[in-house]
Amino acid sequence: MPTNHLDPDADALLETARIINQSVSPAHLDSVRASLEYLYHGDGDVTPESLQDTTHCNLSTTESENIVYQLAVENIVTKDHINEPALRSAFTGARLLAAQAPEPENTIVATIPDDDALDAWMFEALHGNILELIRSAEDTLVLMSPFLSEDAYNRLRPALVTAADNGADITLITRYLTYGDEDYNREFVRAVLNDDRLAPQVTTYEYIDDSTWTTFHAKVVIADGVRAYLGTANLTHKGLGGNLELGVIFRDETAPRLTELVEALRASEYLHEVSLRRSQFNRL
Structure with missing residues (x-):
């Protein structure tokens, strides 16, 4: 894995976790993360369309676009780079957000x-x-x-x-x-x-x-x-x-x-x- 990319900071990881939490149910988080890793290591074709085709949780076009765009913006998954520790941290954060109590007023x-x-x-x-x-x-x-x-x-x-x-x-x-x-x-x-x-x-x-x-x-x-x-x-x-x-x-x-x-x-x-x-x- 290339190492010349800066790791995302805490705010970037939190926002990525929020987007994943908004888009993926807790039951499918592991499947979507595994699909992203599979797509990158397979042929590097990590697109909203390929993510939709690979997962089996009925991601909408908007949901898959939001996930792929956010991961690219934060240099977690791009065409030539994957930061697997950051990817796993973001999905762990999404799982924690899903388990949180309701928001305050x-x-x-x-x-x-x-x-x-x-x-x-x-x-x-x-x-x-x-x-x-x-x-x-x-x-x-x-x-x-x-x-x-x-x-x-x-x-x-x-x-x-x-x-x-x-x-x-x-x-x-x-x-x-x-x-x-x-x-x-x-x-x-x-x-x-x-x-x-x-x-x-x-x-x-x-x-x-x-x-x-x-x-x-x-x-x-x-x-x-x-x-x-x-x-x-x-x-x-x-x-x-x-x-x-x-x-x-x-x-x-x-x-x-x-x-x-x-x-x-x-x-x-x-x-x-x-x-x-x-x-x-x-x-x-």
Whole structure:
């Protein structure tokens, strides 16, 4: 086995375990792990399709895509490399997650930078919890972030595809699409609206009063009106994996109240629906 690949860190292993736990029942974990090892050592053809064909637990296309993509992103299983200890750790973690007690009503989450003064385990990982929240959506999903980045889209895409495949209608609210000089938000939204798996279910808005420049700075993700993230992190590469960020995943009555806020915004004259035509953003 090649040894010139960095081992995934604790957060990467935890997120991989979460994705596996979401996709595979405890009874089939050993079978799926063995299938991945067999495919790699056989001909190296570890694809969502080959994983579906090899296992006998009726993995959906989305489930197999999520597993294979995550393993590749974290350099656990790629076309030219397999980290079998990390693979087994991720599947062990999935088994432990499946055996855990039900989640609490609310969870404090954080992005902890590489700072010797801070303990990465002080709070649950913000990135992983937002991905799990997005994947859980089956009816509606709201993403409200004043700043976005294309790197964040790459991180969020598998979870967004899962929500779309679940049938969720996705509302994206941001800034700086039809005005402003920075292109970060436009890169994220272009990637979403050019993605055939996502675009049909996405409605995009920008929130701005053109005369006073009143806008928003809230960062919110809401799934099905009953689970929500509220915190400091933008949906950017720094917000999800660099800056010190704090937030809360709400599963109590707070989530419906945040949903009411978003629904009220739909009547606001500051909220403008935006479309993408020939790479240009236009208000409808």
